[in-house]
Amino acid sequence: MKIFGITTVAILAGSTAFAGGMDIAPAPAPVPLAPLPAATPNWTGGYAGLSLGYGTGSAEVEDDEDTTAVDESADIDFDGAIGGVFAGYNYDLGNAVVGAELDLNAANFDLDDDVGSIDEVHRLKLRGGFKAGSALIYGVAGAAYASAEVLGDDFSDTGWLVGLGVDYLVTDNIVAGAEVLYHQFDDFDDTGIDVDATTLQARVAYKF
Structure with a gap:
């Protein structure tokens, strides 16, 4: 009985000493999560809108041509207001956006010396560009149609165009x-x- 009591006291003493000498490891610090990339707008869809601006240009007589509209010696400058409506569709490819657009414009490009004016400029355009936050920076190529009144006669023709633009x-x-x-x-x-x-x-424009 005496031996049992001594053994019990020794075990309790040893347990107390072991508990007092044990270091509890601190909880690991939380690992910060990497921030998610900011979402960029999705440009897929149709749109329609209004435009207003300014244009300038020149009409240059080709050498050795029989011109029917103006005197052969005249190279004519013009400028004025232009504005109209447009509609198109974009397709978002991720970082890039492609699309097509039609715009119809009334123009008031007055030719020098009261020769006449360019009255309409309509365009069919292909667009392609890349996203920069909420902005879309793009290039343009396509076909253009213009009509003019020169010295009392009406003229019209198709041509080509290139350009740059930005939408936000x-x-x-x-x-x-x-x-x-x-x-x-x-x-x-x-x-x-x-x-x-x-x-x-x-x-x-309004994006649908």
Whole structure:
């Protein structure tokens, strides 16, 4: 009995000493999670809007051509307002966006010396660009149609265009932007006159 009591006391003493000398490991610090990349807008869908701006250009008589619209010695400059409506569709590929657009514009490009004016500029455009946050920066290429009244006669022709633009999503559905386009019409309506024009237009659209 005495031996049992001594053994019990020894075990309890040893347990107490062991418990007092044991260090409890601290809990591991939480590992911070990497921030998720900011979501970029999805541009897929149709849109329609209005544009308004300014254009300038020149009509240059080709050498050795029988011109029917103006005197052969005249190279004519023009400028004025341009504005209209447009509609298109974009397809979002991730970091890139492609699409197509049609715009119809009334113009008031007055030719020098009261020769006449360019009254309409319509365009069918292919667009392709990349996203930068809420902005879309893109290039343009396509076909253009223009009509003019010169010295009392009506003329019209098709040509080509290239340009650059930027769109910005103000809200999920409202897009604001600007576009600069260069147009070229060679031998405009068989007159022997080459016409080039550059336009800059501000744009606002509703994205569906």
